[in-house]
Each structure stands twice: as C-alpha cells, then as structure tokens.
Amino acid sequence: MLWWLILIVYILATIDTRKSGFFIQERVGKDGKLFKVIKIRTMRDIPNVNTTVTRENDPRITRLGRFWRKTKIDELPQLINVLLGQMSFVGPRPDVPGFADQLTGPDRIILTVRPGITGPATLRFRNEEQLLAQQDDPEAYNREVIWPEKVRLNREYVENYSFRQDIKYIFQTLFG
Numbered sequence: 001m002l003w004w005l006i007l008i009v010y011i012l013a014t015i016d017t018r019k020s021g022f023f024i025q026e027r028v029g030k031d032g033k034l035f036k037v038i039k040i041r042t043m044r045d046i047p048n049v050n051t052t053v054t055r056e057n058d059p060r061i062t063r064l065g066r067f068w069r070k071t072k073i074d075e076l077p078q079l080i081n082v083l084l085g086q087m088s089f090v091g092p093r094p095d096v097p098g099f100a101d102q103l104t105g106p107d108r109i110i111l112t113v114r115p116g117i118t119g120p121a122t123l124r125f126r127n128e129e130q131l132l133a134q135q136d137d138p139e140a141y142n143r144e145v146i147w148p149e150k151v152r153l154n155r156e157y158v159e160n161y162s163f164r165q166d167i168k169y170i171f172q173t174l175f176g
Contacts, residue, residue: 006040006076009068013041016064022077027094028101030114035086037094040074041065054129069129072173078117090166091116092154099147110154113161118173120157121150 013021023041026034042065049060061069068074081087087094094100094115103110116122125131125146132138132146157165 002076002079005073006079009040009073009076012064013068016062017041017044019044023074026097027115028097028099028111029086029094030111032101032111034097035081035094037087038077038080040068040077042068042074054132057133058129075117082117086114088114088116090119090169092119092157093122093150103151107151107155109158110151113158118169119154120169121153123169123172124153125150 010021019041021041023039023043024036025039027037029035042062043054043058043060044062046060054061065074078087082089091113092110092115100111128146132142135141
C-alpha cells in the first residue's frame, strides 16, 4: 500500500542527494548472516567523513533528509526487507558488521531472531543523534554506553518475547 510513497520519496531523495534515492547497506541479520538493508538516502558524501555514527546537525544530512529521518519515512523501504524475510516489523535493529557480529556469550541470543524495523532499543534511543551530538567523542560514547544498553534491551526483548509487547512497540513507533 505504501509503494507510491516510497517511489515519490525515492525520486525526491535522488534529486536531493544527487545519488540513488535508496541507501543500501550491509547489516548483520538472523544467525549472523549478512543482508542488505534498504533505506531512503538522507545524506550526501562529504570528503574525509566516513563514520557510521551520525549526530544531530551532521553536515552530511540534507534538509529533506532531516525531515525523512525525523518522520522515519527513510525507514519505509525496509518493508521490502520484511517481504523478503530478512527482517520483521519488531525486533532488534540490524547493525553494521563490527558490532552485532561481535556479540559473545548470552548476548548472541539476539542473533537468533530476525532483526526488526522497530523495537525496545529503537524506541529507547529515538533521540540517539541528539544524544551523540552532546558528546565530545560520539564514537566512544556509542561504543561504550549506547551499544551495551541496546544489547541489554535487545537481549531482554528476545528472552521475554511477547506478541502483545510487539503490538505495543508498533503503536509507540507510529504514534509516539
């Protein structure tokens, strides 16, 4: 039902960023298998800036991109990943190689489920870019504070799975 909106946003993002309107990035999925997540491109390339940590007011984010991110419209193409069976609506967010594939011990339970578009960690860190913008070393803060808390929340989600909670996460995502 949302294909028309994805198409319009794709075209606008292509014009805005002067690249393909889809941003495709390798992520770690169920059982540690890599897959390509599809999102709307919200950033342009800036020479010598190559971090996966994005802060509020990041100069790479375009004006339209800020709107797509704020409204979560940039996440809509992930519905394609859901249709392909690579993701679900609710679950731990898929992370880039170098994080999720480094999980050890009991934390590896996170990799036993399909990653989701939304979930408890996504909702808890809805303002992650603002939080990172307040840090002197955002990459270290992400690695030492945010990532461990996301792992804890995602592990708790998997260990205490509830369809009722999934419905609650979907409503919180859509309606705040």
